[in-house]
Amino acid sequence: MQRKTRITLKDVAKAAGVNFTLVSKYINHSPQARMSEETRKRIQNAIEELDYCPSASARTLRNGKSKTIGLLSGDLTNAYRAHVVNLALHELSARGYQLLITLSDADSANEAMQILVGRDVDGIIFVGPGDPPLSAKIPCPMIVNDRHSQPYSEVNVDLRNSLDEAFDGLSGKAVGLFFDNSIWKGEFELAGHRHGLEYESFFLPFDYDSRLCALKNILKARPEVILINGWHTTVMILELLTSDFRNFTPKIFCHANCTGEFYTDRRISGVIYSSGELMVRETCSVLVDQIEALSRAPVKRQIPSKFIKAGSPDYRMLISKHFRLTSHTF
Amino acid sequence: MQRKTRITLKDVAKAAGVNFTLVSKYINHSPQARMSEETRKRIQNAIEELDYCPSASARTLRNGKSKTIGLLSGDLTNAYRAHVVNLALHELSARGYQLLITLSDADSANEAMQILVGRDVDGIIFVGPGDPPLSAKIPCPMIVNDRHSQPYSEVNVDLRNSLDEAFDGLSGKAVGLFFDNSIWKGEFELAGHRHGLEYESFFLPFDYDSRLCALKNILKARPEVILINGWHTTVMILELLTSDFRNFTPKIFCHANCTGEFYTDRRISGVIYSSGELMVRETCSVLVDQIEALSRAPVKRQIPSKFIKAGSPDYRMLISKHFRLTSHTF
């Protein structure tokens, strides 16, 4: 029961008894296009009759714009990424864009990028893992989060004040845990030094087993303060403390933008909070703006953060049986 | 630092000092295309030099094939769907296809489908929720799981034997819980009748609250045997039994293809198991085969299932702290 070939403008035009360029005008400039009511109606009918659906490829070829955004991401088995993708899908479709997803690990990022470029994407969102490839060959805007992203746009979190609140009154040895190249590392270090802490940053490997091993070694040094970036590493640290370091009770802070069950853990002293939803929304919004403004200059945007002490009223919103990106903004 | 316009075949041809159709030949028929070694080398160099990347839109327009598959899915916030998408992404990219995802709820499925058709997808995977729209207007193969899918291809689970094992020796009132239109409903009913059970099927709403309400009503009737389709509903039933029906201990079976923590619950009597991974793999494979064979006739495929009694050695593989699609096949 399927059509052999697709319905084209010409088919519609023939059915409506007009020239096919008129149909194109009707579709693209509907109210403004000046044509007789008669024609307008005939075209509309023909379109509905035939269930005409314009070819995106032809439009892309002609317009040089695909209305598609590429997303480079690691495994969607990771709840955080799945939620980010989900939200991005919603945001972008509301703006009239489709999302083309390529999965990649740190090694295959370049290859995946090639695929996106080949597919004529108008912009790229890089969600990792690993670092984004060099920009030279990328003919469209790209936005990168939580990375040193020199030539690209980025959405960042303004951490300064909340870190100051978190570090207030602390002393001794402190460590910050990140993935490679995290753009947040710098702010954490500055804050550590401002408060006279003996501060050190660590980059963790993505791989679970290597990460576990790295975390063990870090815990062995018994830092008084541990600052953890990300939800998953936080859970790992809590598990390690339970299994291998029962008598060790450091102050734990995490920088997070999602809800979860682990926040009920009494060993967490507080959270550097930012809205996960806002982060994704801003990312999509910045990228689309950049595409549509045709300004290729990288854009930097910051979203606010807030320190939430364990047990405070705001802290409760972080606790949920299910993983979610946080939505609350201050 | 970005290029103003994309590099085309002609750019490469000019750089290599040959006609652009030769470059096309080189790219598409590399080893077989007969041309001088000299030319071959010059073209290869030019391609690398310019970092040429063929335009997918132009190819799609020309070839009538986009090497893209559309996926219609509900929210990726649902772990099951996220895992399905993740696996599909891997499977399809290995076959040279990209995946274009459109999120939809039951109402917007038609609209979402239009978008995919407009984007010239070569095939569609319908993951729900809700029912797939009528086929009339879909110009490409489509595959649907767990639904009455009359004119479409489907991958189904061969349930007969495992249901017989599960029902063996049972008697009394039994209920089966599904989502609308589940294609599995029929097999469950047949099995129920074969074993002389007083069997009834129920269709549950997707929405959490309405579902909870429906489940409560079903439990009020105190069926001796409860057969649950799907992971999430199973968890809901267990929670309800704990909270509202403490003295009620029905025999619970679930039909599942994922791992989770809830299997440790002693109230589960056994699982109608099938491999979630196999299901997705077959789905992708059937669809791609159909696309490439250009056979438009719907294809039906079955994968095996097995009854796994709670506590048996196989049962252990279902228990995992993290949600995963099951991979084991028998």
Add this chain to the structure above:
DNA sequence: CTGTTAGCGCTTTCAT
């Protein structure tokens, strides 16, 4: 072995 040509479906510019 290499080059010419047509055309996929669409939008835009420029006639009529």
Add this chain to the structure above:
DNA sequence: ATGAAAGCGCTAACAG
């Protein structure tokens, strides 16, 4: 108000 023509980048059929 409507139509004709060009061309986006590519491939395949056909000449040279």
